[in-house]
Amino acid sequence: MSETHEAGQLDMLPGLRASVAGGRARRGEAEMRRRHEEEPAEVDPVARVLVDVPLAHLDRPFDYLVPQSMDDAVQPGIRVKVRFAGQDVDGYVVERAPGTDHDGRLTPLRRVVSPERVLTPEVEQLTAAVAARYAGARADVLRLAVPPRHATTEKADREPRPAGLTSTLAQAQAAWSGHPAADSFLARLEEGAAPRAVWQALPGADWTVLVAHAVARTRAAGKGALVCVPDHRDVTRMAAALDQVLGEGQHAVLTADQGPAKRYAAFLAALRGDVHVVIGTRSATFAPVRDLGLVVMWDDGDDLHSEPRAPYPHAREVLLTRADQQGCAVLLGGVTRTVEAEYLVRTGWAHPIAPSRTVLRERVRVDVVANDERNRGARVPGPAMGLVRRALAEGPVLVQTPRSGYVPHLACERCRTPARCGACRGPLRLTDPASPPSCGWCGVVDHRWRCGTCGAQGLRAPVLGRDRTAEEMGRMFPGHAVRSSGGDRVIAAVGEDADVVVATPGAEPPAARGYAAVLLLDTWLGLGRPDLRSDEEAVRRWFNAAALVRPQGRVVVVGDPGSPLLQSLVRWDPAGFAERELEERLSAHLPPAVRMATVTGEPEAVEEALALVTLPDVVEVLGPVPVERRQDRPEAATEVEEIRMVLRVPRSQGTALSEALLAMQRLRSARRLAAVRVQVDPHTL
Structure with missing residues (x-):
């Protein structure tokens, strides 16, 4: 190495030393700022957070440190980001506490996602009860209760609401004429009481107008109302009736198919108290209505009220649980009366409202x-x-x-044997008068069908x-x-x-x-x-x-x-x-007289699950039975066969059955065993 080159390198050393020293100083300052930011809040430095992890053995609040820099923002009900199992996950703060039972060092909250307190105490209590009732994970219920955040909607200016219309008790009673017991029900709503009724609607009457008048009487008492209907067509009709009776802009519509922005806007309108009436499908049962005074369900026998996602709650049971917790009135309405509604009348929990025979x-x-x-x-x-x-x-x-x-099923004209596809054994059908028979499963066209029983080639339509x-x-x-x-x-x-x-x-x-x-x-x-x-x-x-x-x-x-x-x-x-x-x-010891649950999965997994669970002494175990494949899914024949076990207990032991199944799910989740599907009080068997 030349002397000139060595001298040049020596000349650079002071600058390098200064750069290194400056980097160390900056890192030190950043570390000081980070430590300062992670200094715990002076009051209630612990946040209990429900993390969005749908694993049964992790279904509980976890304690996190509230940094001093987040002290004002961290309130019960807000969304936060936390570090969990090596990754950032979403969560909800359910409580601020002065201390923790955790022995080690608490991990600080990562950040506050939104200052909106989207999980109200009433809805938090309701989600806990629903998860326990259906032996499911709270995270799954929270996903049903709180829609995903839409930041643009959340930051938009709140629009003023027009003044509502004023109706009278006499107008409501006139609309409900023909239902003798309705007068006292409406009067008690206006008094702010909590009557509970099973209502049989009069044929030919517009049930949406009658519900709107019941909601108006609840609003006259200064309370909110929640109306749950089966589908979007009913929502549209119900919205028009509320506009007619209460005035435009006095309610929010909350359905799962609205899209992220509209759904979150309706959710925020109820959460912030801009509206006190919410209507919607089963997703609206958890709506954060302030001062809830009345819950209404129309046509509770419709299977659209049954949630197809875990833990499979029924909207009727969610609303009844909510009414018990919040002490509000209940109106279960329909043209018919379900067996569950009749059981409520039989036990005295609710009173009937029905038209007179005359x-x-x-x-x-x-x-x-x-x-x-x-x-x-x-x-x-x-x-x-x-x-x-x-x-x-x-x-x-x-x-x-x-x-x-057109013709969904075909049969042999001579012996009436159902016509089947030669390729997959699916049912043959006609899609229009000009097309030849085709398979309802695989779509193959069968021009030369012949009956396998009698050999005839003629077809008839047993069902049109x-x-x-x-x-x-x-x-x-x-x-x-x-x-x-x-x-x-x-x-x-x-x-x-x-x-x-x-x-x-x-x-x-x-x-x-x-x-x-x-x-x-x-x-x-x-x-x-x-x-x-x-x-x-x-x-x-x-x-x-x-x-x-x-x-x-x-x-x-x-x-x-x-x-x-x-x-x-x-x-x-x-x-x-x-x-x-x-x-x-x-x-026959069938619901609603008893509580039932099904455990479905591969045979080995179901047997393993039942071996782990400690069931109540009075439980009856029925099965196993193979799970029937859907006829419109021919590919299901290649799937692993599943079985179902049915567990039955007296109604008084329903809570014990749910607790036992939830403990079983937590144990299986912790051991990472094969999943089984647990449904408590399934809508159909």
């Missing part, structure tokens, strides 16, 4: 016309056609058919779908427009024109002044299914369609006149049906 006889008439369609008879008998033809002279007619599509029924109606009643509603083509509403509307159950559009007549076809199809609620569901569908008839309208049912279920429709006695169904459930 009013019912004046409002609706139901006729049953016998038909042997399953053999050789006409699908719509002559007397039914005559009634429909006369009704079309007065207004629209609704025709309910239980199957969608909505579209084929609409074709038949067009031929039967020429000169009248025929409209089809169902699947992805659901009609929102119809006017007063004399049209024929063919709809599948649940897709029946309301008419402007009600239907002049309602025709129910293929009533036998809904019966006899191996399901706990098959009869209850069939009756609910018939009543819901028949209730769309206008006052003094006619309902015509094609079926067996001797059927006890159809006779309950003829007498318009849904409460009587629910009472008889409850008696059968009580004698």
Whole structure:
């Protein structure tokens, strides 16, 4: 190395030393600032945080240090970021505390995500109760309760709300005329009391207006209200009724399909107290309504109220739990009465509100016309056609058919054996009158089908779908427009024109002044299914369609006149049906008389799970039974076979059963064993 080069390097040393010293100083200052920022808050330096980790053995609050720099921002209910298991995760602060039971050094909070206290104490208590009731993880329930944050919406200016309309108790009681017990219920709402009722709606009445008046009486007492309905069409109708009775801008709509911005905006409107009335689908049951005074559920028998995600809570049970915790009024309404609602009446927990028999006889008439369609008879008998033809002279007619599509099932014309696909054994169907038979599973077209039982090549349609029924109606009643509603083509509403509307159950559009007549076809199809609620569901569908008839309208049912279920429709006695169904459930030890749970999974996993759980002494273990594959999923045949075990205990032991299953889930989660699916009080078995 040359002397010149060595001298140059020596000349650079002071600068390098100064740079290194400056870097050390900056790092030291940063370390000092970091230590200062991590100095604990002087008051309540510990934050208890529910972390968003859906593992059962981690389902509890964890203690974190509240840095002094975050002292003012960290409040119960806010979202935070915390370090957990080596990564940053979301969490909710549920409490500030002066100390901790943790022996080691607490990890400080990473940052405050938002100053909004999105998890209110009431909703935090409710999520804990729901998780315990359904043996699930609190993190899963919190995801149902609190929508994802939308920063732009949160920072937007709050819009002023217009003044609401003023209605009177007399107006509400007039709207509820025909329901004798409603007057005292509405009066108690206005007094700020907490009455609980199971309501059977009058056929032909606009139930949304009646609910709106009940909400108005609650608002007159200075309290909030929460209304839960099955689907978005009901939400739209309910919103229009609230605008009519309360005035525009007095409620928020909260549904899962609104999109992130609209959903979070509605959530914030209720959280901040901008509105005191929230309507929505099952996702609205956790809405943070201030001073909650009334919870309403319409048509609690609809399976849309049952959450398909873990821990599978039912919206009705969430609302009833909330009513118990917050001491608010309850109104369970519907055209029919579910067995669970009848049980509430039987035990005295709720009181019935039903129309008088005199009013019912004046409002609706139901006729049953016998038909042997399953053999050789006409699908719509002559007397039914005559009634429909006369009704079309007065207004629209609704025709309910239980199957969608054109011809959803085909059978051998000679021996009636169901026609199956030669490739995957799926059911053959017709999608339109011009297409050949195709498989409903794999879509393969079968031009040369031959019956494997008798060798015949002819096909018949044992069941006709909505579209084929609409074709038949067009031929039967020429000169009248025929409209089809169902699947992805659901009609929102119809006017007063004399049209024929063919709809599948649940897709029946309301008419402007009600239907002049309602025709129910293929009533036998809904019966006899191996399901706990098959009869209850069939009756609910018939009543819901028949209730769309206008006052003094006619309902015509094609079926067996001797059927006890159809006779309950003829007498318009849904409460009587629910009472008889409850008696059968009580004698057979079925819900709601007992509490049940299912454990589903691969055979080894289910057996292992039950070996780990300490069940109550009175438990009955039923099964195992193989889990049936969905017929519209032929690929399921390649999946691993699953089994289901059913656990049954007396209703008084339901809490003990949920606790035992939750302890089992925590143990399996900690040991990282194969997952099993636990459902407490499943909607169907």
